Amino acid sequence: NAGVTQTPKFQVLKTGQSMTLQCAQDMNHNSMYWYRQDPGMGLRLIYYSASEGTTDKGEVPNGYNVSRLNKREFSLRLESAAPSQTSVYFCASSPQITRNTEAFFGQGTRLTVV
Amino acid sequence: TQLLEQSPQFLSIQEGENLTVYCNSSSVFSSLQWYRQEPGEGPVLLVTVVTGGEVKKLKRLTFQFGDARKDSSLHITAAQPGDTGLYLCAGGGGSNYKLTFGKGTLLTVNP
Numbered sequence: 739n740a741g742v743t744q745t746p747k748f749q750v751l752k753t754g755q756s757m758t759l760q761c762a763q764d765m766n767h768n769s770m771y772w773y774r775q776d777p778g779m780g781l782r783l784i785y786y787s788a789s790e791g792t793t794d795k796g797e798v799p800n801g802y803n804v805s806r807l808n809k810r811e812f813s814l815r816l817e818s819a820a821p822s823q824t825s826v827y828f829c830a831s832s833p834q835i836t837r838n839t840e841a842f843f844g845q846g847t848r849l850t851v852v
Numbered sequence: 853t854q855l856l857e858q859s860p861q862f863l864s865i866q867e868g869e870n871l872t873v874y875c876n877s878s879s880v881f882s883s884l885q886w887y888r889q890e891p892g893e894g895p896v897l898l899v900t901v902v903t904g905g906e907v908k909k910l911k912r913l914t915f916q917f918g919d920a921r922k923d924s925s926l927h928i929t930a931a932q933p934g935d936t937g938l939y940l941c942a943g944g945g946g947s948n949y950k951l952t953f954g955k956g957t958l959l960t961v962n963p
Contacts, residue, residue, distance in 0.1 A: 783952075786950060828895075840897055840944075841887075841895075845892075
C-alpha cells in the first residue's frame, strides 16, 4: 500500500543548479499539493493541483514550477536553486471532497542548496 | 488569507500527565484536521472534524471543533512517550481545495 511516493529522499544542489522533485500517488485522488517545511514556519503551500490539467499558486510559489503529468503524478521543478530553497519538501494528495479536504503525505525530500 | 495559530509552540511533560493544545483562527473553516508528524516522516492524519461543536475521540486523544468552526483543541489523557511528535492543525475551505496549516505544537513526553 504505497500511498504517496516522493523521489529523491535526499538531495544536495549547488546554487544555480536545477532539479525536479517527483511525486506519485496510487489512491486515485484528484488533488495534489507541494509544501515546504522550515523550522518554526510550519507547512507552507507552494503549488497545488485541484484536478488533472490544472495547477495554481499557493503561498510561496516564487522560484518553483510544477507539472501535473497525469492524475497520479505531480512534479516540482527548481529552475535555478538558491540557498533560501533549502528545506524539506512534502507532496500530498487528497480526494476532491467538499468540506473534507484531508491530505495524505509522502515522506519528504530533504533538499540542501549550497 | 486564512491563518491558524497553534499554542503552545513547545510542550514538554512527564509520562502520565494530561495536556491540551489549541488551534485558533479568526476565519471560519468548513473542516479542520489534526495531524501528527514524527521526525523524518510526513504528517499523518489523526482526525477530521466538520461540524461545529463536534467531539471525536481516538483512544486517549479527544478532539473538539468550536461551535463557530473557528477553533479546535486536542486533549491527550495520560500522555505516553509514544505521543511525542509535532501536532499540526489544518483548516480546509469550501471549493478551493487548499489546506492551511498552523505552525504546530512540538510535544515531548518524558518517561
